[in-house]
Amino acid sequence: MRFEQPLALRSGASIAGYELVYETYGTLNAERSNAVLVCHALNAGHHVAGVYADDPDNLGWWDSMVGPGKPVDTERFFVVGVNNLGSCFGSTGPMSIDPATGKPYGPDFPVVTVEDWVHAQARLADALGIGRFAAVMGGSLGGMQALAWTTLYPQRVAHCVAVATAPKLSAQNIAFNEVARRAIITDPDFHGGRFYDHGVVPARGLQVARMIGHITYLSDDVMGEKFGRALRRHVTDTVLRNDYRFTFDVEFEIESYLRYQGEKFSSYFDANTYLLITRALDYFDPALSCGGDLARALAPAQADFLLVSFTTDWRFAPGRSREIVEALLANGQRVTYAEIDAPHGHDAFLLDDPQYMAVMRSWFERVHRSVRAPGGAR
Amino acid sequence: MTTGAAAHGPAGQGNGLRADLARIADWIAPGSHVLDLGCGDGALLAYLQSAKGCRGYGVEINDEQLLACMRKGVDVIQQDIEAGLGMFHAPSFDVVVLSMAIQMTHQTERVLREMSEVGREGIVSLPNFGHWTHAWSLLRGHMPVSRELPFEWFDTPNLHMSTVRDFEDFLRRLGLVITGRVFLRDGKPAGWLPALRSTQAIYRFRRG
Numbered sequence: 001m002r003f004e005q006p007l008a009l010r011s012g013a014s015i016a017g018y019e020l021v022y023e024t025y026g027t028l029n030a031e032r033s034n035a036v037l038v039c040h041a042l043n044a045g046h047h048v049a050g051v052y053a054d055d056p057d058n059l060g061w062w063d064s065m066v067g068p069g070k071p072v073d074t075e076r077f078f079v080v081g082v083n084n085l086g087s088c089f090g091s092t093g094p095m096s097i098d099p100a101t102g103k104p105y106g107p108d109f110p111v112v113t114v115e116d117w118v119h120a121q122a123r124l125a126d127a128l129g130i131g132r133f134a135a136v137m138g139g140s141l142g143g144m145q146a147l148a149w150t151t152l153y154p155q156r157v158a159h160c161v162a163v164a165t166a167p168k169l170s171a172q173n174i175a176f177n178e179v180a181r182r183a184i185i186t187d188p189d190f191h192g193g194r195f196y197d198h199g200v201v202p203a204r205g206l207q208v209a210r211m212i213g214h215i216t217y218l219s220d221d222v223m224g225e226k227f228g229r230a231l232r233r234h235v236t237d238t239v240l241r242n243d244y245r246f247t248f249d250v251e252f253e254i255e256s257y258l259r260y261q262g263e264k265f266s267s268y269f270d271a272n273t274y275l276l277i278t279r280a281l282d283y284f285d286p287a288l289s290c291g292g293d294l295a296r297a298l299a300p301a302q303a304d305f306l307l308v309s310f311t312t313d314w315r316f317a318p319g320r321s322r323e324i325v326e327a328l329l330a331n332g333q334r335v336t337y338a339e340i341d342a343p344h345g346h347d348a349f350l351l352d353d354p355q356y357m358a359v360m361r362s363w364f365e366r367v368h369r370s371v372r373a374p375g376g377a378r
Numbered sequence: 379m380t381t382g383a384a385a386h387g388p389a390g391q392g393n394g395l396r397a398d399l400a401r402i403a404d405w406i407a408p409g410s411h412v413l414d415l416g417c418g419d420g421a422l423l424a425y426l427q428s429a430k431g432c433r434g435y436g437v438e439i440n441d442e443q444l445l446a447c448m449r450k451g452v453d454v455i456q457q458d459i460e461a462g463l464g465m466f467h468a469p470s471f472d473v474v475v476l477s478m479a480i481q482m483t484h485q486t487e488r489v490l491r492e493m494s495e496v497g498r499e500g501i502v503s504l505p506n507f508g509h510w511t512h513a514w515s516l517l518r519g520h521m522p523v524s525r526e527l528p529f530e531w532f533d534t535p536n537l538h539m540s541t542v543r544d545f546e547d548f549l550r551r552l553g554l555v556i557t558g559r560v561f562l563r564d565g566k567p568a569g570w571l572p573a574l575r576s577t578q579a580i581y582r583f584r585r586g
Contacts, residue, residue: 326467329435329465330467332411332433332470336448336455337456339456339457362445363448366451369451
């Protein structure tokens with residue numbers, strides 16, 4: 001969907017006009033009260049659930065959560081997935097043509113924040129005729145957007161679902177992001193972000209960035225269980241090896257896995273987008289304007305909150321979700337908090353742990369009840 | 379912390395609540411802000427929300443019980459109450475409830491102290507270890523096993539058992555003032571010799 005009205009950004013810059021790509025699932029009811037907005041994290045987009053007829057392998061990134069009969073049941077809810085500004089899956093971003101120059105924005109695409117995304121999403125909601133979402137939900141960076149929604153548009157969010165998220169990044173989180181960005185920026189093929197003009201992509205930088213990211217998504221236990229110290233078999237091996245090769249080539253299975261993930265990622269993800277999105281993560285800090293008082297920052301929210309964390313997530317550990325819960329409790333706001341005992345680390349939010357699924361299903365039963373009986377007993 | 383499955387006595391007062399919860403609900407004023415520690419399936423909060431316009435949160439560690447609360451529309455925080463109540467700012471609740479769970483706590487003193495800090499009033503229900511049949515069991519050389527305390531000594535979640543008199547001494551030692559007490563025998567008022575004949579006791583208390 002094309003938006004011609006300029007969008008003023010937090011940085012002071014503005015985007016003249018822009019495109020937001022979105023997908024919807026289910027049917028908006030007559031009262032327009034059953035809409036659920038799904039906010040994506042770093043490397044996902046608007047394709048939340050299902051597959052396309054002409055691309056049966058391209059499964060939506062949260063298909064375990066959203067669909068007919070799923071916890072977010074598309075037979076009840078009208079689900080909207082939107083690709084954020086600055087991303088690389090169709091919405092206006094660094095790969096788009098800058099009308100001012102006739103060339104791709106590249107490094108000149110303005111730095112966007114979580115709040116900027118939310119304002120853009122709100123315009124999409126306006127255009128779709130959605131005054132108030134039954135729920136706004138997301139995991140990780142998506143959870144930050146859901147939180148931002150509740151304070152930027154308190155009257156437009158009935159329920160907020162924030163999974164495996166944090167009220168702001170820690171120094172360690174920012175450090176990981178910075179290593180990833182340096183890997184990209186120092187890749188000779190990056191060309192100061194103008195690599196499109198040179199017909200190349202900074203694939204090595206993106207690969208390293210993704211490898212670092214991937215390490216932080218998994219728990220030590222899962223990595224140990226999945227790969228341990230297993231050695232990589234090479235195609236030339238005729239028997240199972242039990243000795244080292246004494247080279248710096250891929251030796252362990254974990255190395256092979258990370259390289260594979262890195263290569264896959266660098267084949268479809270835009271390097272400038274990676275920089276933008278990690279910066280949006282770094283900058284997110286809703287309490288900053290309230291002197292660091294998160295409770296005060298969240299006070300305007302009118303939503304009922306569900307916070308979910310995973311015991312083995314060390315990227316956004318349970319303690320980070322508890323900070324948010326504590327702030328909401330201090331305000332006497334409605335909040336439920338589930339701490340899921342799952343082994344998969346941060347990645348768990350995209351997987352289908354039975355307790356996690358049951359928690360989400362129960363919550364969306366509650367959302368559904370409030371849709372059917374607005375203002376009634378909850 | 380789950381509430382004792384053992385504690386399911388006869389339903390009280392026609393509201394479907396467990397007997398001790400029905401008494402506790404009677405003590406809670408309409409519109410109160412309530413924290414229910416070890417809230418189990420959330421039955422008390424669900425009742426208080428719908429019948430008395432109360433609001434509040436349950437605290438529950440058990441996955442199944444958490445889901446049961448959520449299905450009732452009760453807000454619940456998944457946490458071990460022994461990990462401390464630091465998330466709850468003091469004093470922010472009118473009433474803090476701990477029903478049939480205190481005997482399962484490790485740091486019983488800390489839990490009670492924190493209860494009295496985050497709430498203006500505390501309510502605790504507990505099994506009475508001083509029930510006369512228990513003394514009879516001990517005289518015969520066995521640890522008591524009863525409806526309220528159905529566990530064998532080697533397989534019990536109960537760590538800190540007390541008689542009602544012990545518990546009253548304990549509250550006083552913590553500087554807490556008992557403002558109400560009810561003794562139940564099989565879910566009904568215990569009548570005469572309650573310290574020996576009651577199976578459950580319920581106390582309400584405040585900071586002195």
